[in-house]
Amino acid sequence: MIVVRKLVKRFGLKSVLRGLDFTVQSGEFVAILGPNGAGKTTFLRILATLSKPSLGEVSIAGFALPAQAAAVRRRLGVVTHLPLLYGDLTAEENLRFYGRLYGLTALNQRIAEVLKLVGLYERRADLVRTFSRGMQQRLAIGRAVLHDPEVILFDEPHTGLDQDACSMLDNVLRQVAARGRTVVMTSHDLMRVSELASRFDVLSNGVIVASAQRAQLAPDQLLAFYRQAVQQNNPLNPSLEGEPQKEGNDLP
Ligand SMILES: Nc1ncnc2c1ncn2[C@@H]1O[C@H](COP(=O)(O)OP(=O)(O)O)[C@@H](O)[C@H]1O
Ligand SMILES: [Mg+2]
Numbered sequence: 001m002i003v004v005r006k007l008v009k010r011f012g013l014k015s016v017l018r019g020l021d022f023t024v025q026s027g028e029f030v031a032i033l034g035p036n037g038a039g040k041t042t043f044l045r046i047l048a049t050l051s052k053p054s055l056g057e058v059s060i061a062g063f064a065l066p067a068q069a070a071a072v073r074r075r076l077g078v079v080t081h082l083p084l085l086y087g088d089l090t091a092e093e094n095l096r097f098y099g100r101l102y103g104l105t106a107l108n109q110r111i112a113e114v115l116k117l118v119g120l121y122e123r124r125a126d127l128v129r130t131f132s133r134g135m136q137q138r139l140a141i142g143r144a145v146l147h148d149p150e151v152i153l154f155d156e157p158h159t160g161l162d163q164d165a166c167s168m169l170d171n172v173l174r175q176v177a178a179r180g181r182t183v184v185m186t187s188h189d190l191m192r193v194s195e196l197a198s199r200f201d202v203l204s205n206g207v208i209v210a211s212a213q214r215a216q217l218a219p220d221q222l223l224a225f226y227r228q229a230v231q232q233n234n235p236l237n238p239s240l241e242g243e244p245q246k247e248g249n250d251l252p
Contacts (some may be wrong), residue, residue: 001026001151001182002047007056009042009206016042018206019056029173029183031197033190033226035234040186041081044155045145046076047184061150066127074102077144079154083136084143087129090119092137094128095146102147108147119168120140135162141169152176154185158192170196190226194219197252199213211235 002024006225009017016039016158024030034040045051046058049069058065060072082129087095099107100136118138128136137160144152152173158166173196187193193200194214202210210229217225 002029003059005057005058007046007058008054009039009046009051010054014038014228015054016206019060019119020203020207022186022201022206024182027177027180029177029196029198030185031193032184032186032203033193033200034186034203035230038202038236038252039204039206041155043203044153044184044186048076048080048153049073050078050080064074074147077149077152079137079144079146079157081155081159083140085128085136085139088127090125090127091115091131091189092124094119094139095143098146101239104147113140117145117168117172119165120242132149134162134165137161138168139163141172145172148179148181152181152183152185154183155190156186158187158189167193190222191219194222200225202226204230204233209243 002022004020004022005055005131007020007022008015008143019041029088029139032040032043042051046053046065049061049072051067058215059073063071065072086097089097092115095114096107096110099111104110116125116142120138121143123131123135128139135176137157141157144154147150157169161169170192177196178196181244183197184196198214200212200214200217201208207231210225212225
């Protein structure tokens with residue numbers, strides 16, 4: 001579903017992605033882990049057609065990026081740090097705008113479904129600029145799944161959400177995965193990721209340095225797997241500054 005070969009992304013003279021290889025089969029749920037500054041957001045933005053590769057090949061659902069970005073975009077549901085919503089429209093109007101863009105039929109019904117899914121149905125007629133950051137994030141998640149996309153790309157989607165909203169998001173992700181959709185998500189929360197993803201990839205110094213299937217890794221081995229992958233590729237930084245935060249008591 002996603003094929004990336006020798007991807008390089010430079011900002012000026014600085015190479016952030018350095019020959020990254022990455023393949024995702026249809027229906028996989030891949031969590032991308034990595035220290036701050038590893039290039040996770042840069043990588044996801046390229047997959048999301050929001051940024052162009054400097055070198056290398058990227059294709060999604062058989063369409064090459066950046067050349068066939070429009071075809072790819074229709075198949076994607078994206079959540080990034082920016083909610084990309086219209087503040088002067090209501091929650092409902094925002095979804096209607098995107099739904100029309102995607103040419104969805106039975107739109108009113110789908111909008112109501114999605115608003116309930118993300119817990120905003122009661123607030124559907126309120127202007128988005130009156131929403132808290134967490135509520136905007138909820139709506140951004142709703143917008144991303146509105147057209148039931150084949151591929152979900154979520155960058156740190158739990159960030160800024162309260163416990164309720166995190167559970168809602170996990171539900172949405174489980175539903176999406178159960179429908180056989182493909183998910184690529186970055187996260188700082190190893191515990192949440194360990195319960196959701198089917199595969200864990202570690203991005204460090206601009207390449208994927210390790211990959212493990214959930215079936216091969218017990219939840220209590222994930223932190224050790226992550227640490228070892230980062231440390232091996234960061235011999236000068238054994239302090240692991242910026243490692244994903246653990247939450248709860250499940251991890252050692
Ligand atoms: N638009 C940009 N211009 C210059 N440098 C950038 C830009 N975007 C990201 N970077 C740099 O790329 C590196 C990786 O950033 P990012 O992809 O945001 O990392 P992560 O999401 O893993 O924390 C950082 O050093 C960051 O400063
Ligand atoms: Mg990031």
